[in-house]
Amino acid sequence: xxxxxxxxxxxxxxxxxxxxxxxxxxxxxxxxxxxxxxxxxxxxxxxxxxxxxxxxxxxxxxxxxxxxxxxxxxxxxxxxxxxxxxxxxxxxxxxxxxxxxxxxxxxxxxxxxxxxxxxxxxxxxxxxxxxxxxxxxxxxxxxxxxxxxxxxxxxxxxxxxxxxxxxxxxxxxxxxxxxxxxxxxxxxxxxxxxxxxxxxxxxxxxxxxxxxxxxxxxxxxxxxxxxxxxxxxxxxxxxxxxxxxxxxxxxxxxxxxxxxxxxxxxxxxxxxxxxxxxxxxxxxxxxxxxxxxxxxxxxxxxxxxxxxxxxxxxxxxxxxxxxxxxxxxxxxxxxxxxxxxxxxxxxxxxxxxxxxxxxxxxxxxxxxxxxxxxxxxxxxxxxxxxxxxx
Amino acid sequence: xxxxxxxxxxxxxxxxxxxxxxxxxxxxxxxxxxxxxxxxxxxxxxxxxxxxxxxxxxxxxxxxxxxxxxxxxxxxxxxxxxxxxxxxxxxxxxxxxxxxxxxxxxxxxxxxxxxxxxxxxxxxxxxxxxxxxxxxxxxxxxxxxxxxxxxxxxxxxxxxxxxxxxxxxxxxxxxxxxxxxxxxxxxxxxxxxxxxxxxxxxxxxxxxxxxxxxxxxxxxxxxxxxxxxxxxxxxxxxxxxxxxxxxxxxxxxxxxxxxxxxxxxxxxxxxxxxxxxxxxxxxxxxxxxxxxxxxxxxxxxxxxxxxxxxxxxxxxxxxxxxxxxxxxxxxxxxxxxxxxxxxxxxxxxxxxxxxxxxxxxxxxxxxxxxxxxxxxxxxxxxxxxxxxxx
Numbered sequence: 001x002x003x004x005x006x007x008x009x010x011x012x013x014x015x016x017x018x019x020x021x022x023x024x025x026x027x028x029x030x031x032x033x034x035x036x037x038x039x040x041x042x043x044x045x046x047x048x049x050x051x052x053x054x055x056x057x058x059x060x061x062x063x064x065x066x067x068x069x070x071x072x073x074x075x076x077x078x079x080x081x082x083x084x085x086x087x088x089x090x091x092x093x094x095x096x097x098x099x100x101x102x103x104x105x106x107x108x109x110x111x112x113x114x115x116x117x118x119x120x121x122x123x124x125x126x127x128x129x130x131x132x133x134x135x136x137x138x139x140x141x142x143x144x145x146x147x148x149x150x151x152x153x154x155x156x157x158x159x160x161x162x163x164x165x166x167x168x169x170x171x172x173x174x175x176x177x178x179x180x181x182x183x184x185x186x187x188x189x190x191x192x193x194x195x196x197x198x199x200x201x202x203x204x205x206x207x208x209x210x211x212x213x214x215x216x217x218x219x220x221x222x223x224x225x226x227x228x229x230x231x232x233x234x235x236x237x238x239x240x241x242x243x244x245x246x247x248x249x250x251x252x253x254x255x256x257x258x259x260x261x262x263x264x265x266x267x268x269x270x271x272x273x274x275x276x277x278x279x280x281x282x283x284x285x286x287x288x289x290x291x292x293x294x295x296x297x298x299x300x301x302x303x304x305x306x307x308x309x310x311x312x313x314x315x316x317x318x319x320x321x322x323x324x325x326x327x328x329x330x331x332x333x334x335x336x337x338x339x340x341x342x343x344x345x346x347x348x349x350x351x352x353x354x355x356x357x358x359x360x361x362x363x364x365x366x367x368x369x370x371x372x373x374x375x376x377x378x379x380x381x382x383x384x385x386x387x388x389x390x
Numbered sequence: 391x392x393x394x395x396x397x398x399x400x401x402x403x404x405x406x407x408x409x410x411x412x413x414x415x416x417x418x419x420x421x422x423x424x425x426x427x428x429x430x431x432x433x434x435x436x437x438x439x440x441x442x443x444x445x446x447x448x449x450x451x452x453x454x455x456x457x458x459x460x461x462x463x464x465x466x467x468x469x470x471x472x473x474x475x476x477x478x479x480x481x482x483x484x485x486x487x488x489x490x491x492x493x494x495x496x497x498x499x500x501x502x503x504x505x506x507x508x509x510x511x512x513x514x515x516x517x518x519x520x521x522x523x524x525x526x527x528x529x530x531x532x533x534x535x536x537x538x539x540x541x542x543x544x545x546x547x548x549x550x551x552x553x554x555x556x557x558x559x560x561x562x563x564x565x566x567x568x569x570x571x572x573x574x575x576x577x578x579x580x581x582x583x584x585x586x587x588x589x590x591x592x593x594x595x596x597x598x599x600x601x602x603x604x605x606x607x608x609x610x611x612x613x614x615x616x617x618x619x620x621x622x623x624x625x626x627x628x629x630x631x632x633x634x635x636x637x638x639x640x641x642x643x644x645x646x647x648x649x650x651x652x653x654x655x656x657x658x659x660x661x662x663x664x665x666x667x668x669x670x671x672x673x674x675x676x677x678x679x680x681x682x683x684x685x686x687x688x689x690x691x692x693x694x695x696x697x698x699x700x701x702x703x704x705x706x707x708x709x710x711x712x713x714x715x716x717x718x719x720x721x722x723x724x725x726x727x728x729x730x731x732x733x734x735x736x737x738x739x740x741x742x743x744x745x746x747x748x749x750x751x752x753x754x755x756x757x758x759x760x761x762x763x764x765x766x767x768x769x770x771x772x773x774x775x776x777x778x779x780x
Binding site: 043045046047048049060061062063064072073142145146150165166244245246247249256257334335336337339343347348350351352353354355356 | 530534576614616672
């Protein structure tokens, strides 16, 4: 084809493609708009309240765990939303960290040459994976509750804590004003540790000489704040939990609902993460391990320095899926009374205001936003650990 | 011929993207639904505005209709129910005395009796009912969406529910109030001693809100633990997670029977709120609401007049004008609602009068043994008052 004929064919193709795309966007957008209009009309016809005015109305109900100030008489439904969201993020965040650690350990354990360790890890994965999460949550809740003593027989923990079937009660720290120096010292210590590690690595790259990193880093992170604690005369006081007539007063309360959900989510997701890790490790060519052994690296270092970094390329995408599953599974908290976003917002607020469409739409948008954010961060990390093959 | 109002609203109506037709104007300017137009009204419009031949034909038709009797108000829900051959009733599913299946699988209870009464009035067969068990969280969405025809599920009538949910409440069939149940071992004699106590409650109910209000008004600290279903809340109370369980007083007696040791729990004397329980229907179908409302009043009037399940056949031969009107021997009241004239006879024959239903399900003839109290007839010091059938 001649130059001109080629170009005009390309243009025609481009125009046709663009027209199809625009047409599709218009059709889909029109459908969505029509659906929204239809829903709004039907709601008005049925005399069901609509709109987002309920956000600023007084909530009127109480929430058992609140990470921010909340009062049933003055807080609004919007405040209840934020309380629920913080609870969800708390349990999901802690659970993600523990599940990753446990999952990596179990996954690598399953590949161990020690027959017993490998089989035990295999049993763990196969049994936990196949039991529905809701059952596991109920098991932990009832097992946790039934085994803990009543209020009268609380187990006293060293350090002033208390454990009973209402929760784990720890001494509540109260900070004096001079505590901010300790916090600044901590941040400085962390920054110093990071800089130290970077410089030690660069030195190793240049000259091959290794410097011990772990203990100096720990010393900086913990030592500096500790020195400042001494200097500012211990600006932390503790208020200890006391057994009252019905409940424990004072102290920091960790609900049994929170603990049960945490255990169940962590153990369940760790089983799946273990399989993802195992798949990643098996995906690294055996030649890498042989080469590392030929260089004289012991098994632990082989794993840590050669195999796992290369396995991360295969691990990161399914790992992202498992994290997203964990965050969505945290909504099962409604079964045991943990006040997460789903229970507080889609349960109490929806039922009191009756505005199902708006409340469910907001909840879906929130879960979608959280999932997209996690997905984005994990994809950035995955891009970094991607192995570029020659 | 189209009148001015039709023209302006028709051109403003958007195209329905699913049918590609303009939605017919459904809303008047003040947001109310058009009334079900009676034949008389349609005829009057035609007579005043239609072309000559139409007017003559209409006059003739009106004359014929007027000559041959009254016509009933049209109810869409009644038509759907009769076409289906079955009433779909939203019920509780777990509350003893009000609505739950017995060990043989037959639904029994005070609210279930009400549904059977409506079915008897429509079909002359109280078994033509399908019961849909609903939690507090989804009961209103089930009614709004059309999944059920009537909600008979110990639901409190409040202003916010009446106005913003698109439902109407027919008539109070049980005057109740909220109370507390505590473990006897706590040695609590009054709800005012519950400062700092943990209270198990079901979310999305007026109970949750009243609880917070009561504790605040009496300057007590509340630790509430909320659950999605009453089952979970009662179970948590039973295992000792909470000191107290709160719900409507009638529910407390029912739930106490399900605890592992009913005698280890007492119901506190305080009634902290008004809970008028009423069956609910969708807004916009006034004729159906009439049927549901008058089913209740038929049962109350029957008890006032001394008509019960065993003597209703003999009462057909009575000379008392009130009884003759109630049972349909005189008057055309059934037809005015779209039912047969012996609608009340059918109800009493199938289910009995209000007192019989009460005693059988929640009164002395049942394990709950609740006294009539506020639910006695107005002539006996209670609040149940039968609006006259005439």
